[in-house]
Amino acid sequence: MLSRDPTFLGRIVSVSGAALTVHLAQSVASGLSIIKGQTYRVGQVGSFVRVPQGYQSLLGIVARVGAEAIPEHADTNEDAGRWMTVELVGEIVGDKFERGVSQFPNIGDSVHLASEDELRQVYDVPNQGHVTIGTLSSSESISAKISLNELVTRHSAVLGSTGAGKSTTVASILRAITTPAEDSEPHEKELYQSARILMLDVHGEYSVPFAGIAQIFSVEPQYQEERLYIPYWALDTNDLLEFLTGGLEGNRETAFTDKIFELKSASHETQKFSGVDSMSITVDTPLPFSLKQLWYDLVKTETATFEGPDRNEPTLQEEGDPDRLVPPKYKPHGMGSAGPFLNNQAAGIQRPLNLLRSRLLDRRYDFLLHPGPWEPNLSGVPNEDLDGLLCRWLGGEKPITILDLSGVPSAVLERLVGSILKILYEALFWSREKSEGGIERPLLVVMEEAHRYLSDKSDPLSSNTVQRIVKEGRKYGVGAMVISQRPSEVNETVLSQCGTFFALRLSNPSDRSRVQGTLPDGLAGLLDALPILRTGEAIVTGEAAKLPMRCRVTLPAKPYRPRSGDPEVSEKWRLKRRQESYDRVVASWRAQRPLAVVKDLDIQRDPVEDQGDRDG
Ligand SMILES: Nc1ncnc2c1ncn2[C@@H]1O[C@H](COP(=O)(O)OP(=O)(O)OP(=O)(O)O)[C@@H](O)[C@H]1O
Ligand SMILES: [Mg+2]
Numbered sequence: 345m346l347s348r349d350p351t352f353l354g355r356i357v358s359v360s361g362a363a364l365t366v367h368l369a370q371s372v373a374s375g376l377s378i379i380k381g382q383t384y385r386v387g388q389v390g391s392f393v394r395v396p397q398g399y400q401s402l403l404g405i406v407a408r409v410g411a412e413a414i415p416e417h418a419d420t421n422e423d424a425g426r427w428m429t430v431e432l433v434g435e436i437v438g439d440k441f442e443r444g445v446s447q448f449p450n451i452g453d454s455v456h457l458a459s460e461d462e463l464r465q466v467y468d469v470p471n472q473g474h475v476t477i478g479t480l481s482s483s484e485s486i487s488a489k490i491s492l493n494e495l496v497t498r499h500s501a502v503l504g505s506t507g508a509g510k511s512t513t514v515a516s517i518l519r520a521i522t523t524p525a526e527d528s529e530p531h532e533k534e535l536y537q538s539a540r541i542l543m544l545d546v547h548g549e550y551s552v553p554f555a556g557i558a559q560i561f562s563v564e565p566q567y568q569e570e571r572l573y574i575p576y577w578a579l580d581t582n583d584l585l586e587f588l589t590g591g592l593e594g595n596r597e598t599a600f601t602d603k604i605f606e607l608k609s610a611s612h613e614t615q616k617f618s619g620v621d622s623m624s625i626t627v628d629t630p631l632p633f634s635l636k637q638l639w640y641d642l643v644k645t646e647t648a649t650f651e652g653p654d655r656n657e658p659t660l661q662e663e664g665d666p667d668r669l670v671p672p673k674y675k676p677h678g679m680g681s682a683g684p685f686l687n688n689q690a691a692g693i694q695r696p697l698n699l700l701r702s703r704l705l706d707r708r709y710d711f712l713l714h715p716g717p718w719e720p721n722l723s724g725v726p727n728e729d730l731d732g733l734l735c736r737w738l739g740g741e742k743p744i745t746i747l748d749l750s751g752v753p754s755a756v757l758e759r760l761v762g763s764i765l766k767i768l769y770e771a772l773f774w775s776r777e778k779s780e781g782g783i784e785r786p787l788l789v790v791m792e793e794a795h796r797y798l799s800d801k802s803d804p805l806s807s808n809t810v811q812r813i814v815k816e817g818r819k820y821g822v823g824a825m826v827i828s829q830r831p832s833e834v835n836e837t838v839l840s841q842c843g844t845f846f847a848l849r850l851s852n853p854s855d856r857s858r859v860q861g862t863l864p865d866g867l868a869g870l871l872d873a874l875p876i877l878r879t880g881e882a883i884v885t886g887e888a889a890k891l892p893m894r895c896r897v898t899l900p901a902k903p904y905r906p907r908s909g910d911p912e913v914s915e916k917w918r919l920k921r922r923q924e925s926y927d928r929v930v931a932s933w934r935a936q937r938p939l940a941v942v943k944d945l946d947i948q949r950d951p952v953e954d955q956g957d958r959d960g
Contacts, residue, residue: 351456353386353393354428356449358415362432364395364404365415366455380459389873390883390894391482392458392466393430395449400437402445403458403466404430405892407869429869430455433891434466441466443891460485469890475520477513478897481881488895492521492536494887495844496788496823499814503831503859504848509880510827511549511906513846513897514790518543519904522557522743539743540785542768544761546793548750549906558744559736563711563760564751570736572747573715574763577608578630578730583766583805587759588635588703589696599691603642607633611724630730630770632720635713639700640666646694649674649684659684666722669701708756712763734771738787739780754796761797762805765789769809772820782821789813789822795830798838807835814841831858843887846897849877870894 354368372386385391389409395402408429415427434443458466460483467486474489495517502510521536543550543558551560551569561572576584581604585592592600608631612620617631625631649659659675675684704713717728737745752760768789775781791798797806813824814837826842828834832854839862850856851874860871870883870892877883880899885892899905 349456351394351459353455353457354426356395356451356453356455359448359451362404362445363407364430364432364449364455366393366428366430368426368428385482386457388482390870390892392463394436394456394458394462395432395453396456397435397447397449397453400435401462402432402435402447402449403441403462404432405870407431408872431869436462436465439465441468466891467893475517476898477517477520477884478880478882478895481894481896484896488884488889488893488897490517490844490884490888491890492888495825496786497818497821498843498887499817499824499841500826500844500846500886500888501831501834501839501842501862502825502827502846502848503850503855504829504846504877504882505851505855506829507879508829508848508850508877509882509897510829510846510848511792512880512899513848513882514792514825514827515550515553515904515906516898516900518554518744518790519900520898536743538785539788540738541744541788541790542737543744543746543790544764544792545746545748546750546757546796548748549792550746551748552907553900553904554744554746557742558746559740559742560746560748561736562748562750569748571716572711572749573718573733574712574760574767575632575715575718575726575730575733576635576712576763577632577718577720578733578767578770579763580766581627583762588700589693590699592693592696596691596693596696599642599645599693600638600696601627603638604633607638607641607724611720614723615725617729631724632718632726632729633724634666634720634722635700635704636666636669637722637724639669639697639704640664640671642693643671643697645687646690646692646697647671647674648687648690649677650687651675651684655683655685669704708753711760733767737768738771758797758803758806761791762803762809765806765809765813769813769822772817772822776820782817784821786821786823788825790825790827792827794826794828794838795833798826798828798835799830799833800835807838811835811837811841814838831855844889845883845885847871847874847883847885848881849879850874 352369353372354366356364357367358365389406391406393404393406395404406428410427432445434441435445463480463483463486467480467489469489469491473493474491476487476489478488480486480488502513504510518541521541522539524535545551548562550558551562555568560569562569563572565571581601585597585600589600605625605627608627608629609622609625611631611633612622612625620629620631643664651657651659660672661675662673664670664672677684677686703709718726718730718733720726737747747764749757749760768787772782772787776783778784791810797803798810800807810824810826813822817823824838824842826834826838831839831850832852839858842862845859845862847859850859856871856874859874870885873883873894878896880897881894882897883892883894
């Protein structure tokens, strides 16, 4: 009688811990089963099965099907494709689903398809505290919901090959958090009005879809965007010097740090920053000081020569100009006993000083070294202080802040991201007891293309800071969402601390094994499906998902999709040939800015998604 039951799949042939091997019945050879008018796919990896045990039922997820699942002693010729392995995940008692199993099944027990009603019990979570990101792949009438608390506080990773749908998934999740669905109840409309999300948008994909609900900062601002600045003086001196001078040691380093300390102390003397005690200032206290003045003062010590009987009369011929980075001129030093004599205070730091000067002149680093209102004058007085910066980044009116980093050359990107993260980390660390802090207003930091700045080869500032965020961030209310197409290149500590994984199609074996290795449940087999997932289909596992789920992420309406469409080759190549000149390209290249010297903005926008899309 059982074998006539349309939900019947087969029988258990072995039980090993929570893993069951199931021999499929002849009747399910077709792969499809129709129950109460609903079509079910049988034995799909990631789908659910039920093992009735009297009053209660055990529930399991299909982890492997076919050849992979064949037990060693089976007659493979006859039975190939008729096996599956199932990982038990919980049980339904009455009409309630609970994780974990209290009893194991026996050999010979029958295994059934889990019906939609049963699935609904499994995935039934209250709307409160959850966001809907799509529907289950196996039954589209059941929504895939994730827990917002776990998503943010336990960190997450969105991983998949290029074009698998990562950016779209992220856009969809952020939309679900910030913009309640049209049909939601009135009391749910304002659900997360204090959401605080900061996005590091490496390709400038999110400005358009989130235009209305995000404040946007960019190194190359257009339209409504604001310019992105990062005051160098907010960074640790060590990190700053590493970048400015390529790293120093011994008394050369001391020459720099002593001078910076002196300038910072002087800056506090004139500005009297609240909360700062002049006795406790260190070289790392984030106080404004002028880099130009630093350079000038140090150059002066390095190049000064002296004459006179006591060798103490400076031979200054021409004052320089710190503001324009013109060094002072002294008489050249003479070899003989007549002098002029070199300065015995010089530390031999001409080379790092030259590097510092060229950094200050390099326009690519303007966002950091000439940070607009945060650039101090020669006496160390900026127009704006750090609170203004944090307020713009973290205290905006809108739920999302996008830092658009497109147009930043690769070499600079790592430094830029590292600096941003460092400032964020400090801000959240020091606000932990305050109402602006992350405990009261948690912050989600979304990092696109993380392999570019979180690999072990890149500038350690960003990966060190992110490691601290993922390890300790929970205590300060900071959560990380790491997005990458090359998980095997992302720093291992960072990935291993991510509690929730959105694994999209992923074909490269080393990337796949990295993802498999981080899976908390004994469900690594689920991820065997990674290479064959459809675009926008994800296996969600970990803390934010009650149970692992294979789901289709909602594709947002056209104006709300990330600006990441592929170039349409066949369409573009069909267009009429045009005369082209490449002077603008060269101008941009030389100026190291995508928009430099180019008046005609239209051409610069990615033509793939035009203005029409934005207006809906
Ligand atoms: N859930 C989905 N349903 C349907 N189509 C989707 C879905 N998600 C993404 N796509 C489509 O797939 C394409 C690539 O998506 P997306 O830009 O999100 O990929 P990606 O993984 O971020 O790629 P990259 O690594 O290049 O950044 C887009 O054209 C998008 O419209
Ligand atoms: Mg993308």
